[in-house]
Amino acid sequence: MNWLFDTPWLWWIAGAALVGLELAAPGVFLLWIGLGAAATGVVLAAVPGLPLAWQLLAFAALMFASLAAGVAVQRRANRAGPQLNQELQGLVGRRFQSLVTFEHGRGRVQVGDSSYAAESDEAVMAGELVEVVGTEGTRLRVKPVVNA
Numbered sequence: 001m002n003w004l005f006d007t008p009w010l011w012w013i014a015g016a017a018l019v020g021l022e023l024a025a026p027g028v029f030l031l032w033i034g035l036g037a038a039a040t041g042v043v044l045a046a047v048p049g050l051p052l053a054w055q056l057l058a059f060a061a062l063m064f065a066s067l068a069a070g071v072a073v074q075r076r077a078n079r080a081g082p083q084l085n086q087e088l089q090g091l092v093g094r095r096f097q098s099l100v101t102f103e104h105g106r107g108r109v110q111v112g113d114s115s116y117a118a119e120s121d122e123a124v125m126a127g128e129l130v131e132v133v134g135t136e137g138t139r140l141r142v143k144p145v146v147n148a
Contacts, residue, residue, distance in 0.1 A: 005052045011041030011059070032070050036063025088116075088135045095145055101126045109142060118142045 018034030039062040044050055050058070096109040102124040108115045109130060118140040124130055130142040 005044075005055055006049070008041035008044040011037050011044060011055075015039075015041060028070070032067040033063055035066040036060075039066065088138070088140065091116075091132045091140060092134060093132065095129055095131045096142075098124050098126055098128050098130055098142075106139075109140060116140050120144070 015034045015036075015038030018030045018037060022028070022030040022034065036059055040055060040059040043058050043062070044055060091111065096111055098118070099108045099110050099115055101107065102118075102120055105121060106117070106119045107124060109118045109132075117138065118130070118132075119136070120130065120142045122144055124142070124144055129145040131145050132140050133143050134141040
């Protein structure tokens with residue numbers, strides 16, 4: 001059985017199988033184990049004849065190192081903030097037509113073939129042209145466009 005661990009191919013195949021399982025059943029955890037196995041194969045290719053106990057120790061260390069790298073990447077991605085409803089920020093500065101007369105500062109505006117909830121501190125009549133000045137959650141902050 002020891003002959004099986006004399007070649008890095010076992011570790012590379014195990015790593016590829018684990019990454020493949022991650023693709024079939026996503027959960028992100030098998031990816032780090034698979035990367036640790038593949039890296040152990042690289043270590044064994046660099047240091048041929050490494051005893052099985054050292055291979056397992058290297059596998060454990062490299063698996064935890066890849067897991068730590070993955071957690072760091074995930075934290076950095078989360079620090080950028082949620083990506084939900086970020087497309088509303090792209091509407092700031094653009095002008096649209098109001099669909100209804102705003103009541104209590106709230107109404108809807110036509111954006112392409114869709115409509116969005118909007119709010120304004122000023123009175124807005126149905127059909128009036130408004131400019132998006134910001135967003136609050138999923139609502140657009142608008143102000144009436146004054147014809148010059």
